[in-house]
Amino acid sequence: MKKLFLVLCTAALMAGCGSAVKLDNVPVEDKSGTSISQSGANGDGSAVGKSGVTSVDVGKSTQQAAVPAGARIVYFDYDSFIIKPEFQTVIEAQARFIKADRTRKVAIEGHTDERGGREYNLALGQKRAEAVRGALGLLGVSDAQMEAVSFGKEKPAVLGSDEAAMAKNRRAEISYR
Amino acid sequence: MTVNPFPRFTAFVRVACMGLALLAGAAVQAQFRVDVAGIGLNQLPIAVSAFRGEDGAPQKIAAIVQADLERSGQFRAVDAAGVALDELTRPDVALWRQKGADSLVSGSVARLADGRYDVRFRLWDVVRGQDLGGQSYAVTQGDLRLAAHRIADFVYEKLTGEKGAFSTRIAYVTKAGPRYQLWVADADGENAQSALASPEPIISPAWSPNGAQLAYVSFESRKPVVYSHDVATGKRRLIANFKGSNSAPAWSPDGRTLAVTLSRDGGSQLFAIDAAGGEPRRLAQSSSIDTEPVYSPDGKLIFFVSDRGGAPQIYKMPASGGSAERVTFTGSYNISPAVSPDGRWLAYISRVNGAFKLHLMELAGGGVTVLTDSAADESPSFAPNSRLIVYATQQQGREVLMTTTLDGKIKARLSGQGGNIREPDWGPFQK
Numbered sequence: 001m002k003k004l005f006l007v008l009c010t011a012a013l014m015a016g017c018g019s020a021v022k023l024d025n026v027p028v029e030d031k032s033g034t035s036i037s038q039s040g041a042n043g044d045g046s047a048v049g050k051s052g053v054t055s056v057d058v059g060k061s062t063q064q065a066a067v068p069a070g071a072r073i074v075y076f077d078y079d080s081f082i083i084k085p086e087f088q089t090v091i092e093a094q095a096r097f098i099k100a101d102r103t104r105k106v107a108i109e110g111h112t113d114e115r116g117g118r119e120y121n122l123a124l125g126q127k128r129a130e131a132v133r134g135a136l137g138l139l140g141v142s143d144a145q146m147e148a149v150s151f152g153k154e155k156p157a158v159l160g161s162d163e164a165a166m167a168k169n170r171r172a173e174i175s176y177r
Numbered sequence: 178m179t180v181n182p183f184p185r186f187t188a189f190v191r192v193a194c195m196g197l198a199l200l201a202g203a204a205v206q207a208q209f210r211v212d213v214a215g216i217g218l219n220q221l222p223i224a225v226s227a228f229r230g231e232d233g234a235p236q237k238i239a240a241i242v243q244a245d246l247e248r249s250g251q252f253r254a255v256d257a258a259g260v261a262l263d264e265l266t267r268p269d270v271a272l273w274r275q276k277g278a279d280s281l282v283s284g285s286v287a288r289l290a291d292g293r294y295d296v297r298f299r300l301w302d303v304v305r306g307q308d309l310g311g312q313s314y315a316v317t318q319g320d321l322r323l324a325a326h327r328i329a330d331f332v333y334e335k336l337t338g339e340k341g342a343f344s345t346r347i348a349y350v351t352k353a354g355p356r357y358q359l360w361v362a363d364a365d366g367e368n369a370q371s372a373l374a375s376p377e378p379i380i381s382p383a384w385s386p387n388g389a390q391l392a393y394v395s396f397e398s399r400k401p402v403v404y405s406h407d408v409a410t411g412k413r414r415l416i417a418n419f420k421g422s423n424s425a426p427a428w429s430p431d432g433r434t435l436a437v438t439l440s441r442d443g444g445s446q447l448f449a450i451d452a453a454g455g456e457p458r459r460l461a462q463s464s465s466i467d468t469e470p471v472y473s474p475d476g477k478l479i480f481f482v483s484d485r486g487g488a489p490q491i492y493k494m495p496a497s498g499g500s501a502e503r504v505t506f507t508g509s510y511n512i513s514p515a516v517s518p519d520g521r522w523l524a525y526i527s528r529v530n531g532a533f534k535l536h537l538m539e540l541a542g543g544g545v546t547v548l549t550d551s552a553a554d555e556s557p558s559f560a561p562n563s564r565l566i567v568y569a570t571q572q573q574g575r576e577v578l579m580t581t582t583l584d585g586k587i588k589a590r591l592s593g594q595g596g597n598i599r600e601p602d603w604g605p606f607q608k
Contacts, residue, residue, distance in 0.1 A: 054411030
């Protein structure tokens with residue numbers, strides 16, 4: 001026990017004196033280092049950014065096709081994809097216009113308000129778009145003329161977190177492409 | 178000595194052999210730009226002295242190293258101001274002990290004749306007065322930050338025994354006015370380079386397991402479409418552009434398959450597609466919304482979100498499809514699952530009294546903790562060493578990215594690009 005105590009005391013003393021520990025004596029290094037070539041395996045570094053990222057720009061939005069006058073938007077209640085009776089006339093008018101020309105193509109774009117996650121809201125918007133597609137289909141619009149897509153919460157019509165703004169964002173828009 | 182090349186970067190690692198030298202000239206106090214909050218348990222106190230010569234260099238190496246270590250939550254910075262050091266100087270251990278440090282990093286930055294920079298450092302244990310090693314890197318100006326991150330990794334690994342993730346990359350999306358960009362940045366959010374610019378939204382970026390590709394959803398054709406994008410070359414491939422919406426890409430751990438959400442058969446359902454392209458295979462059949470698939474790290478399971486029970490909850494099923502088992506039982510709205518690379522944890526977003534908050538579940542026992550007191554959290558993603566989570570949230574009306582330790586105690590806001598920042602995804606370890 002006494003031996004252990006002595007060992008411990010010595011260790012404590014040693015720890016207390018920083019200068020008791022020697023640094024390794026090491027040779028001086030070679031300063032003329034080599035390095036890996038900056039470019040990739042194909043040897044052409046000019047197209048590659050300095051940390052290996054090349055930028056891609058997809059440019060401007062494209063123009064829309066001819067559209068009918070009148071309402072093309074169906075609005076929904078929170079967490080719902082049920083088409084309320086007041087929008088039946090919108091759907092009927094749009095169905096007539098689409099059916100009038102077999103070459104017309106529409107995308108029904110579903111949207112949500114800003115609450116919640118992006119991917120889950122994409123799926124909710126999809127349900128709204130498909131509800132409108134189903135309603136148009138019941139009125140005889142051919143499936144080949146319609147595509148139901150979703151923007152989730154990514155393209156609000158109205159900015160703002162109040163209920164009035166959010167109500168304007170919960171929608172499905174019939175877009176002529 | 179062995180050469181350890183970094184294929185994508187120019188840093189060149191050598192074990193530097195240093196002799197004793199006289200003290201260099203006076204060091205200037207580094208400007209620390211750290212936005213770290215919280216009190217951690219068992220933090221290692223470390224001083225990172227301004228590197229000799231960094232004043233004239235484009236990057237303040239010491240500040241980057243210190244910020245990395247602080248953000249990890251496992252280190253507490255000790256003020257190193259007023260002491261001039263470099264990697265050759267033997268430190269006055271009594272002085273540093275008195276300042277409360279257990280460890281010290283010192284180093285130097287020098288311009289080489291060919292225009293590159295020579296970055297050197299040494300790590301000291303000032304409790305035992307031991308030299309814990311050092312390295313030197315010859316890097317281009319563009320890779321100075323990477324050299325600093327490599328130093329932080331070295332220190333982290335030496336002192337914690339775990340692999341550091343400071344020299345990994347994150348991807349994120351910004352929206353500035355009508356313009357969206359997908360960025361690839363250092364793990365601290367800085368040094369961002371634009372991979373994609375678009376007038377339409379970009380969401381759900383997902384790094385491939387080898388860190389070379391980003392899958393994402395782009396609305397540039399006015400509908401959601403999944404691309405796989407080679408970051409270095411800018412070349413991209415359409416993964417899914419089927420009728421309807423295509424979204425939520427997730428890579429299998431072997432990089433050969435992508436799970437996606439498709440509405441081509443109606444609704445939002447889960448499919449698997451070969452990374453090389455081809456016909457999708459349906460993974461599950463439900464009349465509900467199934468989305469946000471993520472593979473478990475061993476590739477055997479897919480965790481996903483489904484509202485088959487009436488409200489969105491997280492489920493798991495075999496990766497080849499099959500019957501699903503519910504995973505989340507607390508709360509009525511649970512989405513955005515992320516599994517830690519070590520397989521131990523599930524991070525997700527849960528709505529609590531109308532607020533969307535980051536939660537963490539220990540998969541073995543099922544215990545859940547809330548990690549934040551913010552109200553608009555989104556898109557959690559684990560660091561490849563499973564020790565930090567990056568997520569999107571809002572602060573004073575602005576969309577920002579934050580990191581948090583798994584106990585929720587140390588949080589940091591990432592600086593980086595201006596505008597609204599969202600949709601982070603943390604990349605893998607670089608090979």
